[in-house]
Amino acid sequence: MLTLQVPPDALVTDGAVNTGFFTLPFRTVKMLEAPLLGGPGRLGKLRRRLRLKEWVGFGITHADLYGGILIQHAGYAASGAVYLYDRNRKEKHEWLVVDLPTRAVIPDTLWNSETRVRQGRDAMRFTHELEAGGRHTIQIECAERENRPGLQVSLVLEQDLATVEPLVVSLPIHPGHHTYTHKSPLRIAGHILIGGRRYQFDPARDLGNLDEQKTFYPYRSRWHWGSFAMYTDEGRQLMANFVDQMTPKGEPGEDAIWVDGKLEYIAAPEFRPDPTTRGAYRVEDPSGRVRVTFTPEGSKAEKRNYGLVAMDYEQFFGRYSGTIVDRDGHAHRVQDAFGALERMRARF
Secondary structure (H helix, E strand, O other): OOOEEOOOOOOEEOOEEOOEEEOOOOOOOOHHHOOOOOOOHHHHHHHHHHHEEEEEEEEEEOOOEEEEEEEEEOOOOEEEEEEEEEOOOOEEEEEEEEEOOOOOEOOOOOOEEEEEEEEOOEEEEEEEEOOOOOEEEEEEEEOOEOOEOOEEEEEEEEOOOOOOOOEEEEEEOOOOOEEEEEEEEEEEEEEEEEOOEEEEEOOOOOEEEEEEEEEEOOOEEEEEEEEEEEEOOOOOEEEEEEEEOOOOOOOOOOOEEEEOOEEEEOOOOEEEEOOOOOOOEEEEOOOOOEEEEEEEEEEEEEEEEOOOOEEEEEEEEEEEEEEEEOOOOOEEEEEEEEEEEEEEEEEO
């Protein structure tokens, strides 16, 4: 059993990063104030600014639509990205909003704040109100262009901390590197317009997930990550989060399931690729609580190689099937639950 801590006033206290598993997201993070991550003085802070990778992202699941919405800041670059996949038409659309790193905003915490980027007429804004009602509002306007339709997003994603237990983890990666993440299931209301096509969201049917990340990654980084959220045949809310990254092996990480908003940490599952199908995986944990397969229907990829800086990233979207066993021993059937599974190899 993990010991969950009540978070202190700030993640970084007297230059040290508080480590462990916490009951709530921190109200103050300020990762750039950790001198052990990059060294002291102005030069150390500059190193931290260039090494810190931050993002706020949402996965959204609708009866006819699946996708990801993300705003990220890499220190030297900032952008917002949206991809949406119509599950019936088998159509994927993508939008990218590139902003100046000095102008884009990723807040220190999500208690009462905004995340935003803008490029010309294209704008993405997330309003976070964990203090008042527990919700995130997404507003996006992207103009139609030759290679993409117009996009309008107006969504309210509920994260009521009185009923939903968040995953809040702060762990070392390697000496001088650290990761802080905050994840949660969400219920979604509102609508998305792609061109003239409207998708209406119903919180009694449509679920999503939050991914807040602030990490000092090593120069050579890699991970696998997967997640899905669904209503089971029994009408229960089920979400899963799996990761294989650079935190200490054999120790607890950010692997977890939620049943009706109640968080359960699990042993780290193994990602086993299917050699016959690119992007297909079997995900299993050593205790037998996770036994799922992932079958991709498409992907969003970013591949760049500039010598010292390179990225080989691909997020597959598709269907999870199998079983998830909760702490009470109840096996929840997972049948064609739409979700994501991504892999990353990078030098940055």
